[in-house]
Amino acid sequence: MALTPTDGPTRNSRRSDPLWVRVTLTSLALLAMTVLVVIPVISVFAEALADGLGAYWNNLTGDADTRHSVLLTLMVAPLAVLCNLVFGVAAAWAITRFQFRGRTLLVTLIDVPFSVSPIVAGLMFVLLFAGWGVFGPWLEANGLRVLFTVPGLVLVTTFVTLPFVARELIPVMEAIGPDEELAALSLGANGWQIFWRITLPNIKWGLLYGVILCNARAMGEFGAVYVVSGRIAGETCTMPLQVEVLFQDFNSPAAFALASVLTMLAVVTLLLKVWVEGRKKSSAVENTP
Amino acid sequence: MSITAQNVTKRFGAFTALDNVSVDCPAGELVALLGPSGSGKTTLLRVIAGLEVPDSGTVHFRDDDITSHSARDRNVGFVFQHYALFRHMTVFENVAFGLRVRKWPEPKIRERVKEMLHLVRLEEKAEQYPANLSGGQKQRIALVRALAPEPKVMLLDEPFGALDAKVRAELRDWLRRLHGELKHVTSIFVTHDQEEAFEVADRVVVLNKGKVEQYGTPITVFEHPKNEFVMDFLGNVNKLPVRVEGGRALLGETGTVELPAKLFGANENGRTDAYIRPHELDISRTAEGGNCLLGKIVHINPAGSVVKVRLLAEDFGLMINVDITPDRYRALALKQNETVFVTPKTARIFEPDYTI
Numbered sequence: 001m002a003l004t005p006t007d008g009p010t011r012n013s014r015r016s017d018p019l020w021v022r023v024t025l026t027s028l029a030l031l032a033m034t035v036l037v038v039i040p041v042i043s044v045f046a047e048a049l050a051d052g053l054g055a056y057w058n059n060l061t062g063d064a065d066t067r068h069s070v071l072l073t074l075m076v077a078p079l080a081v082l083c084n085l086v087f088g089v090a091a092a093w094a095i096t097r098f099q100f101r102g103r104t105l106l107v108t109l110i111d112v113p114f115s116v117s118p119i120v121a122g123l124m125f126v127l128l129f130a131g132w133g134v135f136g137p138w139l140e141a142n143g144l145r146v147l148f149t150v151p152g153l154v155l156v157t158t159f160v161t162l163p164f165v166a167r168e169l170i171p172v173m174e175a176i177g178p179d180e181e182l183a184a185l186s187l188g189a190n191g192w193q194i195f196w197r198i199t200l201p202n203i204k205w206g207l208l209y210g211v212i213l214c215n216a217r218a219m220g221e222f223g224a225v226y227v228v229s230g231r232i233a234g235e236t237c238t239m240p241l242q243v244e245v246l247f248q249d250f251n252s253p254a255a256f257a258l259a260s261v262l263t264m265l266a267v268v269t270l271l272l273k274v275w276v277e278g279r280k281k282s283s284a285v286e287n288t289p
Numbered sequence: 290m291s292i293t294a295q296n297v298t299k300r301f302g303a304f305t306a307l308d309n310v311s312v313d314c315p316a317g318e319l320v321a322l323l324g325p326s327g328s329g330k331t332t333l334l335r336v337i338a339g340l341e342v343p344d345s346g347t348v349h350f351r352d353d354d355i356t357s358h359s360a361r362d363r364n365v366g367f368v369f370q371h372y373a374l375f376r377h378m379t380v381f382e383n384v385a386f387g388l389r390v391r392k393w394p395e396p397k398i399r400e401r402v403k404e405m406l407h408l409v410r411l412e413e414k415a416e417q418y419p420a421n422l423s424g425g426q427k428q429r430i431a432l433v434r435a436l437a438p439e440p441k442v443m444l445l446d447e448p449f450g451a452l453d454a455k456v457r458a459e460l461r462d463w464l465r466r467l468h469g470e471l472k473h474v475t476s477i478f479v480t481h482d483q484e485e486a487f488e489v490a491d492r493v494v495v496l497n498k499g500k501v502e503q504y505g506t507p508i509t510v511f512e513h514p515k516n517e518f519v520m521d522f523l524g525n526v527n528k529l530p531v532r533v534e535g536g537r538a539l540l541g542e543t544g545t546v547e548l549p550a551k552l553f554g555a556n557e558n559g560r561t562d563a564y565i566r567p568h569e570l571d572i573s574r575t576a577e578g579g580n581c582l583l584g585k586i587v588h589i590n591p592a593g594s595v596v597k598v599r600l601l602a603e604d605f606g607l608m609i610n611v612d613i614t615p616d617r618y619r620a621l622a623l624k625q626n627e628t629v630f631v632t633p634k635t636a637r638i639f640e641p642d643y644t645i
Contacts, residue, residue, distance in 0.1 A: 179373035182340055183431075185360045186367040187387035188438060197386075201377040 041263060048260035051253060059257035065233040066258055069242035076150065076238060077218040080157035084214050087158075088165025089207070093199075095166075096173040097181070107170075113162045122227025125156050148230035153238065156224040161214045168210030169203055176202050205280035212276060216269040220262065290351050290441040290475055291316045292337060297346030299332055306332040307343070308499040314492070316351075319468045319476045321486035324496035325522065330479045331446055333496070337477065338444050339363045350442065363442070366435030370447040372427040374419035380406070380430055381415040387438040405433040408467075425456040432464075436471075445478035449485065457485075465489050483523045487511065495519050516639050520564045527565045527609050531638070538563060538638060541605045546582050550636035563636045567612040571632045572598060572621060581632040584609055586625050591618060598623065600631060 049056050061067060094100070095107055113121065128134050129146040139146060146152040180202070184194045200207075222240040229236035237245060239262050246255035292314040299307040307329045314320045322330040335341035337348055339360030347356045355363055375383050384405050388398045406412045409429040419427055428448060435443060448464070449457040465488070468476055480486050486493050487507040495502040495510060495518075502522075503515040514520040521528075531538045531548060540546040540563075548563050573581070584600030587608070596618040598611045609631060613621075623629065 179369050179371060180375055182360075183367065183369060183373040183434075184375070184386065184390075186338055186340070186363075186365055187390060187434070188361045188364070189386070189390040190361060193390050198375060 044256060044263050045260050047252070047256040050256075055253065056257050056260075059254040060261065063254065065237065066242055066246070066254065068234045069237045069239050069258070070261065072150070072153075072237065073219055073239040076153045076157055077215055079154045080161055080218045081211055081215050083154070083158040084161055084165045085207075085211060087162065088169055088210060088214075091166040092169035092173050095170055097178055110163050110166050113160055118160050118221065118223030119227060121159055122156055122224035125152065125159070125224070125228050147228060148232060148236055150236065152228045153225055153236060156228045157218050157221050160221050160224050161217045164214035164217060165207065165210035168206050168213070172203050172206035173199075205276060205283055209273065209276045209280055212269055212273050216266060216273075219265055290473070291349075292442060292475055292477065293347075293349040294333065294337060295347045295349070297333065297336055297343045297348070299329075299336060299341060299343050305499050307336070307346075309346070310496075310499065310501055311346075312494050312501065312504065314475055314477055316475055317473060318491040319465075319478070319489060320492045320494060321490035322477060322479045322494050322496060323481070323483060323486040323522075324502075325481060327498070328496040329499040330481075330496045334444050334446055334477060334479050337442075338365050338367050340367070364438070364440050366438070366440035366443040368428075368431050368435050368443070368445040368448050370450045372419070372431045372451075374427055374431055374434070376419055379416050379418060380411065380422070383419065383430060384434045384437050387434065391438055401437055405437050408436075409433050423456075424452050425460060428452065428460060429463075432467075441474060443474055443476040445476065447479050447481070450480075461485060461489055495522065497522070514637070517562070517564065520637065520639070525567050525610055527567065527570070527607075529563045529565065529605075529607060529609075529636075530560065531563045532560050538636070540582065546633075547580055548633050548636040548638075550638045552638060561638055563638050565633055565636045567597070567610040568595070569633065569635050570609065570611040571634060572600075572611055572613055572617070572623070573630045573632060574621060576630045577632065581630040583628055584631045585628045586623060589618075589623060589625060591615070600629070602631070 048059075059066075060070075091106065091110060095103060116124075126133065126147060128136075129139065129152065130136050131140060135146075146155065180198050181194050184198045189197070220240060221238075222244075225238055226241060226244075229238070229241060231237055231241055231245065233242075233245060239258060243255050243258045243262070246252075246258060292312075294310060294312045297307050297310045298305070310329070310333060312320075312322075312333065322333060324330045332341060336343050339355070339358060339362075343356070347354055349355065350363070360367075375386065378386070381402055384402045385398050388401060393401070402415075403412070406415055409432070411426060411429060414422060414426065414430075419430070422430065428451075432445075432448070445464075449460050452460065464478075468474065478489070490507060492505065493507050493510050494504045497518050503510055503519045505513075510519065511523055514523060520526055529540060529548070531540055531550075533539075533552060536552060538548045538550045538552060538561075540548060548565075550563050572584075582602050583604060584602045586598060587601050588599040590597040590599075594615075595612040596615055598613060598618075600609045600611060601607070602609055611631060621629075
């Protein structure tokens with residue numbers, strides 16, 4: 001986008017700030033970033049690789065429980081993301097395209113998982129699905145279990161990451177407006193055709209952005225999963241839980257090795273996010289109708 | 290295909306957008322829905338298109354009741370004020386969309402899209418994206434996109450509202466000619482611009498506050514407005530207080546100037562308002578017929594095809610607008626602050642039972 005006249009004065013005034021102000025503020029920001037982000041991230045890798053690559057690899061692959069935790073996370077996170085994808089698109093569509101009773105309530109409720117502590121979220125699900133809980137007796141009678149199982153992990157992870165996709169899509173869909181969809185409808189398209197050919201191409205970058213954020217959060221989730229999983233090694237221990245188990249066992253090399261994998265996943269997510277953000281912006285500028 | 294909306298009512302919460310509206314558009318005609326914002330004209334158009342469901346009333350295409358049909362089954366071409374082009378598709382794909390979802394064979398789609406782009410002289414833009422088009426080009430593409438699947442009904446929602454004056458006039462002209470060439474297409478368009486409605490439409494429906502005020506050809510609506518609202522909405526008008534005495538309409542409380550207006554029985558001996566358009570008044574330097582009022586010239590605007598003169602009739606405390614021809618203006622050599630005679634050539638008084 002071209003510079004608008006309003007960009008001018010702020011840029012100039014920033015440039016006219018005294019030198020010492022600029023130097024001080026910049027150094028403070030850099031110092032905080034170094035102490036809080038850069039050093040810890042590097043130390044994770046340093047610690048993980050302290051005994052050399054061979055030991056690192058051994059730490060990661062030697063233990064069956066650790067291997068299982070990696071696979072479990074790579075299964076739980078995508079499933080939770082998938083649930084959120086469906087829910088997020090449906091919620092954003094409903095909120096931006098229809099006027100209905102309880103619309104404002106829905107908008108507010110979507111944010112609840114953001115404001116509730118994950119550990120509380122975990123406890124809520126225990127309350128619901130434990131043998132003495134609300135659905136517990138019924139589940140037991142039908143031979144089903146949610147607590148301490150993979151479906152339970154997916155469920156709490158979905159809950160904790162619920163707002164990501166919907167929150168990302170609502171403003172995008174509001175900005176685009178319903179006219180293109182109505183035009184497609186009057187041209188004879190059915191609901192699926194409208195969604196796949198008009199809505200989805202318009203929201204795809206926003207959607208992808210939401211999915212990436214959602215996935216990052218889902219992979220790193222600890223609190224809620226901690227409560228619901230029962231921490232059964234080799235069964236319900238996801239990567240973050242396994243890191244904690246290893247750490248508690250005074251097996252720090254293995255804990256740091258696994259932590260470094262999680263960190264790498266986070267870095268990849270971050271890079272993807274930056275790339276998608278760029279695409280999102282440029283597509284918004286190029287394709288303003 | 291004729292379009293009939295019968296007793297259509299639509300409420301949004303406490304707001305009544307359409308209040309028992311009936312409109313009938315004969316096959317092949319171009320009808321304008323004219324009214325101020327909030328008059329319900331766009332809602333009526335959307336009800337006809339199937340984009341809005343009426344609370345009561347029916348919509349018929351020819352003899353078929355299509356009230357419960359979805360918008361996609363009505364085979365209606367709809368044009369939005371802000372174009373609503375598919376931003377991620379090329380111009381070609383935009384125009385082809387309606388044909389693709391109707392499963393036309395590919396060669397026929399190519400042929401039809403080419404024909405449509407030729408119609409609006411935008412063949413060279415086929416591979417461009419909507420973002421690269423000007424406003425006028427976008428609206429022309431939106432028009433042919435709606436036309437491509439050969440609808441029997443075209444509905445246009447303020448199609449030229451977002452364009453600048455010159456492009457608007459061009460497109461207006463073009464729409465008029467296009468409608469003439471397209472046999473068997475019935476079109477309805479929404480506008481708040483009376484000039485646009487009169488210039489383009491075969492018939493005009495004047496709407497106000499969710500009700501039809503008048504329905505007729507542009508000439509009838511303009512020359513014989515049914516009530517004060519229509520009179521007032523269609524261009525400038527002077528509103529003068531009169532008293533009715535013995536079958537004569539006399540200006541002001543005590544004046545003796547008689548206005549040449551047709552009276553209704555109910556007007557007998559009372560107070561009411563008379564309406565005179567600026568071009569229905571004449572200015573002269575002598576009190577020719579005697580039946581005239583004195584006015585001091587406050588302002589003259591000679592720029593335009595008519596000269597607009599604004600006068601203050603001090604005897605009555607009224608501001609009066611008069612339009613005269615440039616020839617007349619030169620012959621009279623009018624100047625500001627001069628006092629001249631103003632003669633009403635005609636005046637209108639409406640039945641008093643009408644309340645705004």
